[in-house]
Amino acid sequence: MNESNKKIILLGTAPIPKALLIMGLPTMIGMMVNAFYNLVDAYFVGGLGTSQMGAISIAFPLGQVVVGLGLLFGNGAASYISRLLGHNDKEKAGKVTSTALYSSVLVGAAVIIVVIIFLNPVLRLLGATESIMPYATTYASIYVISSIFNVFNVTMNNIVTSEGAAKNTMCAMLAGAALNIVLDPVFIYTLDMGVAGAAFATAISQMFSTLIYIHYILSKKSIFSFSIKECCFSKEIMSEILKIGIPTLIFQLLTSLAITLTNMEAGKYGDSVIASMGSVTRIVSLGG
Template identity: 30%
Template sequence: MTMPMIVGMIMLMTFGLVDTFFIGLLGTQELAAISFTFPVTFTVISLNIGLGIGTSAVIAKFLGAGDSIKAKETATGALMLTFVLAICLAVIGVFTIDPIFRLLGADNNLIPLIQEYMVVWYAAGLFLAMPMVGNSVLRASGDTKTPSYVMAFGGLVNVVLDPILIFGLGPIPALGIQGAAIATLIAWAIGLFYILYLLAIKRQLMEPKLLNWQELKRSTGGILRIGLPAAGANMLTPIATGVVTAIVATYGNTAVAAWGVGGRLESIASIVVLSLSMSLPPFISQNFGANKLSRVNQAYTLCIKFVIAWQFLIFVIIAFLAPYIAAVFTDEIEVANTIVLFLLIVPLGYGLQGLVILTNSSFNAMHMPMSALILNSIRLFAFFVPVCYLGSQWFGLKGIFWATVIANCLTALVAYVWCKNILNIKFKHTEEIV
């Protein structure tokens, strides 16, 4: 189940890096502007991820219990709910661009660039949200290949359009940073129409109609019970990242640009973890619905061992290639040196971060979203933000980078012990019932 997701994520993240590369060619100002947008855009994406988690967990449990009718109704309700929430977020987002980004530390030179990008990005939010939830429906049914194809094709469209719209071609004017957002909008729109056709007509995994109020209320109740805490847990990450970005911003736009590049590289370095976090929950939910808790425990343990070993290997590779990676994104020596410093320190904690991510996914899959929310809150606001602040005060920018590793280490210990205890309790309870 995970292998197709890895392929799709590799394609998507690679295209995301290419996106950053083209924007970097415009200059450090544009690169810094796009770096400021990451916490905000990921906050919106996190809501969609939360809805997808809730959708996948509920539908997978219905399918594990053999109730396909409720599964189809839930899929329809999930997409209708996503449509409404995406529109609301877009309207709120457009009217709050200036105050939010000033709060994050963006200066007067960057605000116009950020506005150019974010107005279009918010408009594209609808075309992002519905395919993400639609892909969750497919994953809940055990199909991870199709979502990976959709991600890969969307990324390909985006990377083809990026240079055309950013720099111009023939009659198409150079749109700069806004061109990157328009390319993203077009790519997501294509994905939306294909997913709707697939779910409603070809696979018949949803009802090809609008639900009435009672049906909508019934079908979305379970999704919201899991999805809202899951979204909250995910949204805490960009909020905390935004706070740390503001701390990084005190070291200048050069530091913010390097921090943004490092964040994009973190996404591609964590592809296997992110893929597992999407394929593991349907497996856990279906076995949870079928009351096969021993398989849940085995899957969780195996994934954790693999991720720790895999991400350490990734760290070694990144550390070796750090100067060459930095040279790809910038010609400015100061920015390149800061990127190298990031890559020699922060990736050391990616394996431990992966453990936390998979534990959160497992909690949500077992219909324990509040545990995931509490765990993420501990990670970010008991460890990540305070330790980064102290690291900044005591050791400067380098202290911030080391703080991320320390925060991941502390949270990983809490996450593993917590999840293992819960699985043992549930397993003993099941044995007593039997």
């Protein structure tokens, strides 16, 4: 029995507890490691100083918005894809997959371009103080541009999991997290790049995870072809994606808003309070 048939059997006929364990456990491990490397990232940047730590705390809500864009299409499509595969409708599932992936990248790129054009006003809106602003601009300019890889990764995380290959998702997340942990001290301290080093370490790590997913696609391990020719923006497909994806995006936007409001209030008491709240936010994310 080939790998594709095993995945379809898992989604269509396997007992629910078994399917939840096989698909849920690797995903949970990957997400926990991903949250942990955000904490480690803050640890290394925190050694540079209060304003530098405050800079990545200010940029953190932008990351949540980026994740939300990936979840809008990835999480939105995942539920529909799993149901279609459960009914053995691989053709329509393939159309949903391609539509979700290319839509997320295009929308993500458009949002990133807008943010980069208005980066300084956006950072001030997010609560950057005068002393934090130079570091926030340096970090965010690199971090936001490279976020296109994260949009792709988050979308693929959900799609790959939906086809019953959660172990591949876990491996991609683990690999990116491990690489980021290694690169952070090298770029920040050894190469003396400061907050720019932290941003480049994150960018390279996200790119590495993207390459793992591209290899997964090109090696034909996936059930789907991810062809742009299969994109279909029909009312049925888009409504199925958006009715799950929009609530998820709203949740991420509200999370970003909550963090932003906290940073704005914290800024009244100095950079150290913004920096400390950034650390707390990352600790809390471990349980999310």
